[in-house]
Amino acid sequence: MLKMKNISKVFRTEVVETHALREFNLHVQEGDFVSVTGPSGSGKTTFLNIAGLLETYSSGRYLLDGKDVSNLNDTARSKLRNEKIGFIFQSFNLIPDLNLFDNVDVPLRYRGFNKTERKERIEHSLALVGLSNRMKHLPAQLSGGQQQRVAIARALAGEPRFLLADEPTGNLDSKMAFSVMELLQEINSKGTTIVMVTHDPELAQQAKRNIYVRDGKVSELTDNSGSSEYQEVVNG
């Protein structure tokens, strides 16, 4: 599903060169649920941005769903994000002026679905997160956990093969965090590949596999499910 080989990302200013990622290698299989942990500044977010095609990388190869994305232009990358990737953000990133229906609608508009299809998908995915009866509400009228559920509904509405979550429970209390995690596991169980960045080791435990990032490199892989492919990945 996702294959990164020797990915490096260098931020340059006039005075310093920062290596956010160096020789980063990772292989995520279809249907996998990988958590990414590591200390602040380790390169977690850079990894997430590159994986989600939000940022470009300096060198290396990145295959998403078997397709090399290195030389794609901005529009093609946008299209790929729209069709293949679903995003869940730490601060939910709902659009405050739009009600839940319109929020979930946002990526579907860019997809170019017709009105009926959009409506079906929005209603379906809001039902999935248990918020069907709140469609006309504004984000501000919901609790944090509910807002994150809306964000998940938005991520799922386009039926992406690959879900990227950035500290999905970071702004939530433990009870709400638990329910969001349950939802993610349920989604994963239906076949959607999930990569989740978190700094919470307890949360990371709930993924199938966990990678630990330090100094822009994958330094450790743990398998929570008993699969045995990881070693291979590390060695490239």
Next chain:
Amino acid sequence: MLGTLEMGPIIRSLTRNKTGAVLIALQIAVTMAIVLNAVFIIGERNDLIARVSGVDEANSFQISSTGFASDFNHMQTLEQDLLDIRAIPGVVAVTTINAIPTSGSGWSMSLQTESGENKTDVGTAVYMVDQNGIEALSVELIAGSNFSENEIRYRDGNQEGWPQNIIITKALANDMFPELDYAEVVGKTVYINYTEPMQIIGIIDQLQAPWIGWNKLENAMLSPEHIASGDFSRYFVRTEPGMRDDIMLQVEELLAKRANERLVEGLRSFEEVRERSYSRHEAMIQILFVVMITLVSITGKGIVGLASFNVNRRRKQIGTRRALGASKAQIIRYFMVENFLITTFGIVLGMAMTMGLNMTLVSVFELGRMNLMYLPLGAICFWLLGQLAVFGPAIKAASTPPALATRTV
């Protein structure tokens, strides 16, 4: 394809953040009302200015002489002046004249087709000229004949009544005898001062009265006379093309030879005379132009300012949209569509205000009624203005990095 225009969500989003949009729409509406009315007024003034006087505007000038010496012989001076001026090479014709077309001051009389008091009359400007008047004014005699040299009289205040023969403009002929062809008017008798008969001996194509604001501007008559009171005479000179300025100086020099007996004044080209009369209209046009340009740029700046502010405020949102798969073009389109909707609202309001303002101007200042075609044309211009103004901020919005979505700020 309409789905990606996002009309519905944009409208719903706008209704939750009305203030900015309403302010822009109001600005557009008021600006539109002012600009369209200004354009309309400019058009009307331009039409006024574009009217032709009938004389050879580029090659004519006037000059006047006032004798003050106690032994000043006016008639002799006048005759000698006419001979001398005519002798200057490049002078086509010269006449004495009491007033200059479009100059602002002159003499008007009423003519009637029947003798007696309380009969319908028609106002006309009176130009007292000699037999060279037609040539000097560069008007065309389209029917009848010119004055003969020996019928030109001196008006020194001691003559009885008016000359026997007059020449009138086609417009005046039509005004007095609407049922006749202008050529048939030649030979008709009209009455001045209720009962004094005068015969129309000729018709000229066109000559404007001195008062540019008069509604009978095209009514003029030529009377075969030299003004001879007050030792004052005014000459109207027509020159060969391109020689006017030289000849103006020569004539001034010629008349000033007797500066100890008379004042030589009022040397002015016809163009200058005309410009002076129309200068208020010209000034109004220029002021309105400045007003329009400033107003449009203020409104444009207002749109840019508010759009930039909105872009900054929504940076996170834009980043999220980009992360969710919006292309740069789609982000640009979002802001363009949003602006289009706001502008449309402003334009609809603006159309009503434009008509309202026009109606007020019509009733208070006797302005003409605006052609309705101004509205759609104005609408197109303001749509363009809006799109142009929002384009910069929209480009800026599109350059928001999608990675902003994952930043927790």
Next chain:
Amino acid sequence: MFSYYIKLAMLSIKRNPVLSALMVFAIALGIGACMTTITVNYLMSNNPIKSKSDVLFHVQLDNWSPFNAARDPDQPPLQLTWVDANNLQKAGKAFRQAAMARSGGVIQPENPDVKPFQDSFRLTYTDFFTMFNVPFIYGSGWDKQADENAEFVTVLSRRINDEVFGGENSVGKTITIVGQTFRVVGVIDEWHPVPKFFDLNNDDFGEPSALFMPLSLKLPLELPSWGNTNCWKSPEGEGFVAFMNSECVHLQYWVELKDASERDSYLDFVNSYVNEQKELGRFPRPLNNKMSNVQEWLEYNEVVADDAKMMMWLSLMFLLVCLLNTIGLMLSKFMGKSSEIGLRRAVGATKRDLFYQHLVETACIGLAGGLLGLVMSYFGLQGIRLLYGEFADRLTSLDGNMVLLAITISVFATVIAGVYPTWRASSIAPAGQLKSQ
């Protein structure tokens, strides 16, 4: 606290220099446009002799044709005939009275270095000077005998005295006017009533006249009319005397009464005069005489040009656009500061504190806009002067009143414009903004 707010305002303005400049500029443009047109309108509609406005009256007699009125609807002509003006003058029924007319001719200075020139005269009676509070530098008006005996005396304007006599006291000296030797009896100081209320027949805002002389000289010297002449029937007979005795109107007639309450009795006198004339076969129309005080006369003549009024309306709308613009920008600016406002609220600032803080900032911008607007209206007026030439010379000066008005309008307008954004800013919730959005 106030100085703290001023300091905060300055900081805030410095932090958004472009936005602040844009706001100040928008207000300045609006104020500049308004002040320019308001000044022109203010000067056009000025009453130049307020102190006597109620006791000075212009008189109109309806001597017009039996078939149609001189002016619609059924109004008497604006001017009087030579005969009537002189008859009313000679009756002397008012406290002061002056018939007058505009004329002109050649002036030949004694000094051979100054060339002869042509200029305009005002022919009038000596009451003119006292009636209209005309200021003198040298001498005074002529005496009543000069009026009666048509003496060759003249009062010069300051301009002519400067040109002909180099500005020195010329009283007692002589000057040749229309070929006659005149004795100078007085020189008036700069005197430019705007509008030139006593003769609104031409050049409403122009110079009063180059010099003054007794009206009784008009007949013997056959002085021409340089104003408007209107006739409803031609003179009976030919020549100057016939013209002077005709029904043609070309004179103005003003009276000063001791008290505004004498108005009716003077009008009674005028009416009884007209009735006498009717018996002589004149005045074929029904009695329709009119007296107007200065203010009424200015309004009756619609001195304010339509274009000037129209421009004022448009400029007020222009200011409206500028204010809408400012509200928008101000709102943007204050909303952009919402986290700072939230913080201030969180540390204990009340709504009222924040309202004042932002109002001070708004007023600062308004004041700056007003001052810049004044500068702009100065240039606007220079522009008007450039475009309209001489006509606008006396209509384009900013006086203290206008400066005060400009600043008042701008601060007032900006505060009005700023109230909504300020209110919005001060009602930002303390907590909401601290959380990341």
